[in-house]
Amino acid sequence: MENGKLLWITGLSGAGKTTIATEVYTLLKNLHSNIVFIDGDVIREILGNDLGHDIEDRKKNAVRISKICEFLTGQNIHVVCATMSLFKEIHNLNRENIEEYYEIFIDVPMEELIKRDSKGLYTKALKGENKNVMGIDLPYDEPKNPFMKIDNSTLEVSIHDKAVNIIEKVGLN
Ligand SMILES: Nc1ncnc2c1ncn2[C@@H]1O[C@H](COP(=O)(O)OP(=O)(O)O)[C@@H](O)[C@H]1O
Numbered sequence: 001m002e003n004g005k006l007l008w009i010t011g012l013s014g015a016g017k018t019t020i021a022t023e024v025y026t027l028l029k030n031l032h033s034n035i036v037f038i039d040g041d042v043i044r045e046i047l048g049n050d051l052g053h054d055i056e057d058r059k060k061n062a063v064r065i066s067k068i069c070e071f072l073t074g075q076n077i078h079v080v081c082a083t084m085s086l087f088k089e090i091h092n093l094n095r096e097n098i099e100e101y102y103e104i105f106i107d108v109p110m111e112e113l114i115k116r117d118s119k120g121l122y123t124k125a126l127k128g129e130n131k132n133v134m135g136i137d138l139p140y141d142e143p144k145n146p147f148m149k150i151d152n153s154t155l156e157v158s159i160h161d162k163a164v165n166i167i168e169k170v171g172l173n
């Protein structure tokens, strides 16, 4: 059987993963019926919220997400997956196990994320009021050689156009 494609949409919190992935999924749903949207945080919930946000638990959640994506793409389902999971072990795991793996890095500099701070996460973390924030007190691995790097530091290119660009590059148009 043919394999589905995995569009692994990754980046720091607030970079715009969910926003861009939702647009990609919405556009693709009109073109293909064999497609599913996965958000890393939703997987946490579905599996019973048994993991926290320290490095070890984040890695466990990332492995689960990777395995679910492998399972689905193995049945010819395309997966649009929005997840932070910025660990080189996970990037390698995906590359080894998933035939049609497309790593898409949503790139926004930390200064811009702090300015945006849509979830109030970074301001608090910088004041030491919360912990386990990637890019502040937790280290992360930027994808080394992503299939695509999308600059989402501005809206000069719209979310729609960014999504269309992704769809064309992965060949699902
Ligand atoms: N290029 C952009 N410029 C400004 N705000 C953006 C941009 N892209 C997304 N956003 C906004 O930033 C917030 C966080 O986006 P979200 O997609 O939830 O990020 P993530 O899933 O990576 O944490 C949302 O309110 C979204 O509308």
Ligand SMILES: [Mg+2]
Binding pocket: 017, 018, 019, 082
């Ligand atoms: Mg999100």
